[in-house]
Amino acid sequence: MTPEAILGLSALEVAKAIREKRVTCVAAMEAALARMKLVHARLNCLVRSDDEPALAAAHLADKEIARGALRGPLHGVPMAHKDMYYRRGIASSCGSKIVRERPAPATATALERLDAAGSIQFGVLNMAEFAFGPTGHNWHFGHCRNAWDPSRVTGGSSSGSGTAVAARATFAALGSDTGGSIRLPAHFCGVSGIKPTYGRVSRAGAMPLSFSLDTVGPLARTVEDCALILQVLAGPDARDATCESRAVPDYVGALARPIAGMRIGRPRQFFYDDCDPEIAAAMQASLETFRKLGATVVDVDLPDIGPWNAAGTLIISAEAAAYHGNWLRTRPQDYSDQVRGRLEQGLAIPATSYLDALRLRAVALREFCDQVLSKVDLVHAPVVSFQTPTIAETDLDAGPEVVAMLGRTTRLTRPGNFLGLPAVSLNAGFTKAGMPIGMQLLARPHDDAAALRAGHAFQRATEWHKRAPAV
Amino acid sequence: MSKDLSKECVVATLAAQGVATESARAQNYASALSLVLKAAAPAYAQIAFEEEPAGFVAEQRRNAP
Numbered sequence: 001m002t003p004e005a006i007l008g009l010s011a012l013e014v015a016k017a018i019r020e021k022r023v024t025c026v027a028a029m030e031a032a033l034a035r036m037k038l039v040h041a042r043l044n045c046l047v048r049s050d051d052e053p054a055l056a057a058a059h060l061a062d063k064e065i066a067r068g069a070l071r072g073p074l075h076g077v078p079m080a081h082k083d084m085y086y087r088r089g090i091a092s093s094c095g096s097k098i099v100r101e102r103p104a105p106a107t108a109t110a111l112e113r114l115d116a117a118g119s120i121q122f123g124v125l126n127m128a129e130f131a132f133g134p135t136g137h138n139w140h141f142g143h144c145r146n147a148w149d150p151s152r153v154t155g156g157s158s159s160g161s162g163t164a165v166a167a168r169a170t171f172a173a174l175g176s177d178t179g180g181s182i183r184l185p186a187h188f189c190g191v192s193g194i195k196p197t198y199g200r201v202s203r204a205g206a207m208p209l210s211f212s213l214d215t216v217g218p219l220a221r222t223v224e225d226c227a228l229i230l231q232v233l234a235g236p237d238a239r240d241a242t243c244e245s246r247a248v249p250d251y252v253g254a255l256a257r258p259i260a261g262m263r264i265g266r267p268r269q270f271f272y273d274d275c276d277p278e279i280a281a282a283m284q285a286s287l288e289t290f291r292k293l294g295a296t297v298v299d300v301d302l303p304d305i306g307p308w309n310a311a312g313t314l315i316i317s318a319e320a321a322a323y324h325g326n327w328l329r330t331r332p333q334d335y336s337d338q339v340r341g342r343l344e345q346g347l348a349i350p351a352t353s354y355l356d357a358l359r360l361r362a363v364a365l366r367e368f369c370d371q372v373l374s375k376v377d378l379v380h381a382p383v384v385s386f387q388t389p390t391i392a393e394t395d396l397d398a399g400p401e402v403v404a405m406l407g408r409t410t411r412l413t414r415p416g417n418f419l420g421l422p423a424v425s426l427n428a429g430f431t432k433a434g435m436p437i438g439m440q441l442l443a444r445p446h447d448d449a450a451a452l453r454a455g456h457a458f459q460r461a462t463e464w465h466k467r468a469p470a471v
Numbered sequence: 472m473s474k475d476l477s478k479e480c481v482v483a484t485l486a487a488q489g490v491a492t493e494s495a496r497a498q499n500y501a502s503a504l505s506l507v508l509k510a511a512a513p514a515y516a517q518i519a520f521e522e523e524p525a526g527f528v529a530e531q532r533r534n535a536p
Contacts, residue, residue, distance in 0.1 A: 199528065212524075242528075246535070310510035317507075329489040345500040347488050348481045353508055355524065356515045362526035363517055369534040403503045420531055446535035 003031035008468075011077050011171040011225040015118075018065065018076040025065070025076030025120070029058035032078035032170060033122060039167040039471045043145045045160040047083045047093055047124045054078065054122035061120065073228060075118030081174040082161050083124035084131060084207035085111050094207045095127040095157070097140045097334045098327055108205030109237050110174055110216050117232040122170075125160025129339045131176055131209045132320060133157055134184050134409040135394045139336035143391050147189060147469040148435055152388045155184035155409075161219045162189035167471045172220035172229055176206060178213045179316060180383070180413025183425035186219055187383035187438025190427045192455065192465060193219040194226045197446045198420030199244040201230070202237035210319040211242070212358060213312070213417045222465055223426055223455035227251040230448065246446065254449040255456045260294025262454060264441075265376030269302045271412055275385040282429035282437040283382050286458065290380070293457050298376050303367045305415050311357035311364075312418035313407075318354040321346025338402055365419050365445070373444045378454055383412060383425055383438040416440070422448035424455040427464040436464075473512065475505040 001023050009017060017023040033051055040046040061076040084094045086104030093100040111121065126144045128136065136144040136159030144159035146152040147167040154163045158175030162185025165173055175182040177195035186193035194217045201216040208214060218229040231252055236245040266287060272280060287297050321328070324343045332340055372379060386408070396402045416423040421442045428439040443451040459465050478497040481504070485492045492500070 197531070199531070304514070307511050307514035310507045311514060313507050314511060325488065332490070341496065341499070344485060344490060344492060344496070345504060347490060348476065348484045348500055348504055350508075353511070356518060357511060358524035359518050359522045359526070360511075360514055361524070362522060362530045363519075364514070365527060365530045365534065369530075373534070400499060400502060403499075403506075420527065444534055444536060445531040450536075 071118030080123035109202035128157035155188035186425035190436025204239035265300035317346035
């Protein structure tokens with residue numbers, strides 16, 4: 001198989017090809033390493049490439065295959081991840097100047113589980129500084145560029161993950177989602193991603209931003225890949241007290257079930273306020289596809305989400321400010337202006353307002369489940385309501401215009417974080433300008449499988465996810 | 472209706488935590504925070520006296536399939 005043909009496979013497909021000895025682990029790794037270097041020159045997606053150890057691991061993985069030893073479902077699959085998942089003794093930059101040379105204290109549980117499943121990490125990817133930015137800008141490592149149009153934003157904070165997956169430079173990549181950081185790059189870069197239910201995947205060894213909202217999940221070319229990777233990542237972890245102990249469902253097996261009879265909710269409020277007509281049309285067309293697959297589309301009334309978004313902002317800001325307090329006092333000059341400004345602001349939030357925001361989450365989740373998710377299995381919505389901006393248009397340092405731009409970018413993703421719901425994001429079409437349009441499917445807490453099943457059914461019926469950018 | 476945060480209040484609150492802030496920055500923070508605090512406030516009126524942050528995880532479990 002040629003390198004191009006290997007890179008055209010999904011993670012699941014390349015794992016199968018390796019198991020069946022149609023592709024060697026070394027050939028897959030060489031293809032990914034070469035492709036990543038090629039596209040990095042245009043997209044600025046890579047922070048570090050670990051060629052030698054990755055090739056050595058691929059050689060070892062081939063020897064294991066030769067003697068019939070299979071580590072797991074991702075045996076030999078090359079992956080690069082957002083540079084905020086720690087490996088003991090190795091620096092994770094977290095997109096920052098401050099920790100770029102600090103050896104990590106322990107290896108992330110997510111990486112340990114991917115290692116155990118046989119995946120081979122070959123590099124780390126660009127991201128927003130401390131994952132605190134939704135556009136893909138990074139003033140320390142350079143702004144990340146969209147594989148579909150390098151003048152446009154990738155979305156963030158998992159910017160390198162989104163654009164590298166889109167450019168076929170990695171078969172999948174870990175991202176993280178605190179306010180939309182998996183779903184936004186999935187939307188802007190035209191790939192698939194899942195923000196799991198809060199507490200489903202361990203956060204141990206992942207850079208913290210907001211302990212009440214942080215989630216760990218993959219970006220990949222298909223929803224099927226996301227299901228496979230979530231299967232590997234999910235489950236209890238003694239190192240993360242917020243990690244749920246409930247049994248992990250068979251996400252991959254559940255994909256085979258048809259979605260006929262599934263009830264999909266189309267929100268009457270909030271999600272379509274000032275929505276770009278091309279995005280609204282793509283959403284409508286995707287709902288028609290779900291109808292053809294046998295799902296029932298139901299218009300649903302939502303509670304008032306605006307105050308929840310404000311409360312979510314208070315939680316992120318206060319918790320991030322607490323994490324960064326020491327460095328804000330001792331190294332303020334080492335933050336970019338925008339990130340420093342947003343972090344400092346969190347220091348001024350009254351404690352009772354922060355605690356009320358946390359207390360509100362239970363009230364809000366109860367209301368959303370009673371009023372909406374008791375009537376439908378999923379809520380279907382756009383990820384973003386406007387066309388993909390250029391990097392220059394959104395390259396703002398600080399001030400009120402930044403607050404407005406950031407609020408607008410994450411407006412439709414933050415409800416999923418505040419409510420802790422699982423949300424799958426996948427491509428639903430393209431604008432006339434050739435930029436991807438994503439949809440998100442939100443499900444009940446711990447019903448990640450429902451969102452994955454619907455997303456997979458959509459991709460089996462459509463071709464949008466098969467398009468690749470000409471990088 | 473509650474009053475807006477003032478830039479003086481922001482400067483003093485940050486200074487109490489060891490962070491020095493220029494006046495223009497403090498004004499930006501005060502304006503942005505006042506907007507967010509006001510936007511969240513109506514929802515706080517729905518919170519029952521007994522509600523606590525850990526109630527969220529309990530609610531997640533109660534609503535799981």
